[in-house]
Amino acid sequence: MRKKKPQKENNERWLLTYSDLITLLMIFFIIMYASSTVDAGKYKKISESFKVAFGGGKTLIADNDAIDIKDKASTVDTTVVSKDPQKVSQQEQNKLQEIKKKVDELVQQDNMTGSVSTNIEERGLVISLQDTEIFDTGKADIRSDSQQRLIQIGKIVNQVDNYIRVEGHTDNQPISNYEFKSNWELSSARATNVVQLLISQCGITPQKLAAVGYGEYRPVADNNSDAGRARNRRVDIVIISSKFNSTENNSK
Numbered sequence: 001m002r003k004k005k006p007q008k009e010n011n012e013r014w015l016l017t018y019s020d021l022i023t024l025l026m027i028f029f030i031i032m033y034a035s036s037t038v039d040a041g042k043y044k045k046i047s048e049s050f051k052v053a054f055g056g057g058k059t060l061i062a063d064n065d066a067i068d069i070k071d072k073a074s075t076v077d078t079t080v081v082s083k084d085p086q087k088v089s090q091q092e093q094n095k096l097q098e099i100k101k102k103v104d105e106l107v108q109q110d111n112m113t114g115s116v117s118t119n120i121e122e123r124g125l126v127i128s129l130q131d132t133e134i135f136d137t138g139k140a141d142i143r144s145d146s147q148q149r150l151i152q153i154g155k156i157v158n159q160v161d162n163y164i165r166v167e168g169h170t171d172n173q174p175i176s177n178y179e180f181k182s183n184w185e186l187s188s189a190r191a192t193n194v195v196q197l198l199i200s201q202c203g204i205t206p207q208k209l210a211a212v213g214y215g216e217y218r219p220v221a222d223n224n225s226d227a228g229r230a231r232n233r234r235v236d237i238v239i240i241s242s243k244f245n246s247t248e249n250n251s252k
Contacts, residue, residue, distance in 0.1 A: 092242055095160055096125045099239065102156045103127055110149055124162065124241040127153060128220075131170075131190070131233040138175055140189035142197060150194065153237070154202030160239060163248040165210045166191045166198070167236040171229035172216040188213025194235055210248070 100118045107116045115133040119126050131137075134146040142150065157164060168187030180186040191211040198204045221228035240248055 089243070092162075093120075096120055096239060096241075099156060099160060100125055103153060106149075106152055106156065110152075112149065116153075122241070123238065123244060125239040127157070127237040127239075129153075129235050129237070130230065131235065132230070134194075134235065135190060138177055138180070138186070140180070140186060140193055142193055147197065147201070150197060151201045154198045154204060157198075157237060157239060158202050158204050162208075162242060163210070163240040163245065164198070164204065164208050165212060165238045165240060165248075166194045167218075167238060168194075168211075168213045169218055169220075169232055169234050169236065170216050171232045172219070172223040173229065183215040184213055186213075187215050190235055194237070 097120070100120060103116075103118050107113055107118075112133065115130040117128045119128070129150075134142050134150060136143060168189070168191035170183040170187050172183075175181075175183055175186055180189065188211070191213055195209050195211040198209060199206055216223070216232070219228075219232045220234075221231040223229050223232060
């Protein structure tokens with residue numbers, strides 16, 4: 001009986017798999033190239049959709065339009081969230097304008113015109129209270145007849161999530177009494193007492209607040225006149241614009 005010759009092993013089978021892989025890659029890059037040449041924005045969205053699909057169906061965030069992706073298991077549409085910095089900034093400006101309007105209405109109602117003013121600056125909304133509105137001369141304790149007005153302002157301020165800085169200011173007249181040896185100490189104590197009131201009576205969280213004493217060194221008027229010195233003796237409640245969050249939050 002004649003022995004069969006052993007069949008020669010086919011060492012070229014891998015070429016089939018290799019050729020299939022190369023073909024698939026070529027098709028993939030053709031599709032991606034065609035998409036990018038038609039519309040660069042759509043190419044980016046398609047690319048992001050691949051990331052989302054392979055990442056477990058997480059939410060896709062886009063500036064304007066968005067590709068809706070559904071999780072086949074739950075059939076729940078993903079949420080589209082706007083991250084446009086200009087839109088966020090405008091929304092915050094609108095909110096600060098709303099807070100300013102409410103404080104201005106309160107000032108008119110309670111006849112505080114001339115002693116309380118509001119102004120929107122680059123750093124945020126500044127609510128400025130003259131010292132005679134809430135303190136006795138040379139004192140840091142908030143007068144009992146002024147506490148309710150300050151609480152009303154605090155509750156309006158608490159309608160935003162921004163950081164809030166309370167700044168104490170004085171004129172350039174030196175002070176030295178049994179309680180305070182300098183304008184630094186007086187301005188710091190006044191700012192701290194206002195902060196304590198905002199926490200205890202207005203429900204503002206301490207993490208949002210800061211108390212600062214500037215003494216006589218941040219004047220808004222000329223200290224050479226009685227009217228100018230009166231304007232400089234003040235406490236400013238500043239709702240900080242969110243673009244300065246990094247300077248307020250150093251806990252990271």
